[in-house]
Amino acid sequence: MMGSVAESPAAAAIVAPKAADDVVVEAVDVHKWFGASKVLDGVSLSVRRGETVVIIGPSGSGKTTFVRCLNHLETIQQGVIRVNGHFIGYRLRNGKMVPDRPRNIARQRRDVGMVFQRFNLFAHMTALENIIEAPIRVRRIARDEAAATARALLSRVGLGGRENAYPAQLSGGQQQRVAIARALAMRPAVMLFDEPTSALDPEMVGEVLAVIRELAQDGMTMIVVTHEMDFAREVADRVVVMDKGAIIDSGTPHHVFVDSRHPRLRAFLAKTRFQAAS
Amino acid sequence: MSFDWSFFWHYLLEPSSVYLNGLLLTVVLSVVSQLFGTALGLAAALARLATFRPLHMAARFYIWVMRGTPLLVQIVFIYTGLAAANILRFHDVHLGFLLIAGNVQAGILALSLNEGAYMAEIIRAGIASVDHGQAEAASSLGMTRGLLMRRIVLPQALRLIIPPLGNQFNIMLKNSTLVSIIGVPELLLITESINSATFRTFELYTVVGLYFLTLTTLWGLAQRGIEARFAAPSPAGAGAVAGRPRRFALRNLINAGSP
Numbered sequence: 001m002m003g004s005v006a007e008s009p010a011a012a013a014i015v016a017p018k019a020a021d022d023v024v025v026e027a028v029d030v031h032k033w034f035g036a037s038k039v040l041d042g043v044s045l046s047v048r049r050g051e052t053v054v055i056i057g058p059s060g061s062g063k064t065t066f067v068r069c070l071n072h073l074e075t076i077q078q079g080v081i082r083v084n085g086h087f088i089g090y091r092l093r094n095g096k097m098v099p100d101r102p103r104n105i106a107r108q109r110r111d112v113g114m115v116f117q118r119f120n121l122f123a124h125m126t127a128l129e130n131i132i133e134a135p136i137r138v139r140r141i142a143r144d145e146a147a148a149t150a151r152a153l154l155s156r157v158g159l160g161g162r163e164n165a166y167p168a169q170l171s172g173g174q175q176q177r178v179a180i181a182r183a184l185a186m187r188p189a190v191m192l193f194d195e196p197t198s199a200l201d202p203e204m205v206g207e208v209l210a211v212i213r214e215l216a217q218d219g220m221t222m223i224v225v226t227h228e229m230d231f232a233r234e235v236a237d238r239v240v241v242m243d244k245g246a247i248i249d250s251g252t253p254h255h256v257f258v259d260s261r262h263p264r265l266r267a268f269l270a271k272t273r274f275q276a277a278s
Numbered sequence: 279m280s281f282d283w284s285f286f287w288h289y290l291l292e293p294s295s296v297y298l299n300g301l302l303l304t305v306v307l308s309v310v311s312q313l314f315g316t317a318l319g320l321a322a323a324l325a326r327l328a329t330f331r332p333l334h335m336a337a338r339f340y341i342w343v344m345r346g347t348p349l350l351v352q353i354v355f356i357y358t359g360l361a362a363a364n365i366l367r368f369h370d371v372h373l374g375f376l377l378i379a380g381n382v383q384a385g386i387l388a389l390s391l392n393e394g395a396y397m398a399e400i401i402r403a404g405i406a407s408v409d410h411g412q413a414e415a416a417s418s419l420g421m422t423r424g425l426l427m428r429r430i431v432l433p434q435a436l437r438l439i440i441p442p443l444g445n446q447f448n449i450m451l452k453n454s455t456l457v458s459i460i461g462v463p464e465l466l467l468i469t470e471s472i473n474s475a476t477f478r479t480f481e482l483y484t485v486v487g488l489y490f491l492t493l494t495t496l497w498g499l500a501q502r503g504i505e506a507r508f509a510a511p512s513p514a515g516a517g518a519v520a521g522r523p524r525r526f527a528l529r530n531l532i533n534a535g536s537p
Contacts, residue, residue, distance in 0.1 A: 071418055103422060110420035120415035124434050134419035137429065179415075186419055 113183030173204030319397020
């Protein structure tokens, strides 16, 4: 099933020329199956430096899976993904894409920050330890320096002074903000957010979105999967709409939320508005 | 029934140096075999979790054989069986002041191999109990599999591993008597040799029983202390986050020696 680039003309085109310098993430014709069911059906997306791309779409549309492919938490069966100019998860050998070595994959993931729906903080470590762990062990940064950076990040996400709290002692919103700080501490080229507010109580959604909004304003390159339509409309440079494993429309928030006449998009938006109103 | 009380008290309270040496050997055999067995169990558990199929199958085979055959059979097979087939003979090893007899080596090997299989399953369960999301988060931060096992998964798995580990050592203390079959002069063999000279079986086996009861009781107390520092108060069941004081203890242990 592990197809080659050669089978996909669009992907083959991208293998040769190096991506433009200001393109941080480039996915071309990505296909993925879970067993017999196809979850990604030729997804292509390219994200420029400093851009905030928000992916919306109904549940099961493949948006989470797609974002997880971008740092190779999921394998792909066809297509090409490049982050920062490097293939991720695969390397080219004799014109074919073959699975990369675990060590190389780990190295490439350093540059891709990921924030999960369920935070996934290390339960046996304090907030500070969560943040400095990878910079110290992976980037080989001195502990003092890592701790100073971590404290700065904690105050940036509004948690200065909570550095000694364990995840269990923090609210969901606070945990998610620590998780964002943890990802930022690696100084990633791009941040991926996989439904960062879906597991939160409603009153905590705002504090997490505020942090993400600020990152967008600071020029961080981001891909955000979310169900928060107001947030998408406000923060996105570009909104991407996925349905049934494919991108069905994309463009400015105005285009997607106002102008587009795409029937499935309109149906989806009508449904979310109904839910928001009820 | 005749119970020779003075004989009983004498052997219970004034054990000969031979008897005490047997006791010491029992403790040493148990501790060393438990250490090797735990290390072996960790290796086998990681091998079982490996995606490389031959490694996975080898670990399963090892666990299957060791858990499926009697320990007594394994002991005789390793010491007497292998020698009889001219495959492997255990020779005494001199380490300066210390002499390790061949049968002691064989006994430790058998006990360790057997223990490793049980520890493998215990450690595997501990690893499986750690929320997979944390491993994913560690991967996404660029941590390699080895690093995330060592720093993220195993420290948290430890709190599920410790209670059954204590239980295993209790069993180990008693199972170590089985190596008497290959002539290792541990507590039971010493008892048996005194028995063959005195025929005071009732008294002697009461004494040896009490000695083992003392060993396991002492260990039980130690175990309670260790578990109090490691085990979760678990308000929210398995997978719940460990409480605070314990975590410090756990971290100190894990971090000991590393900068």
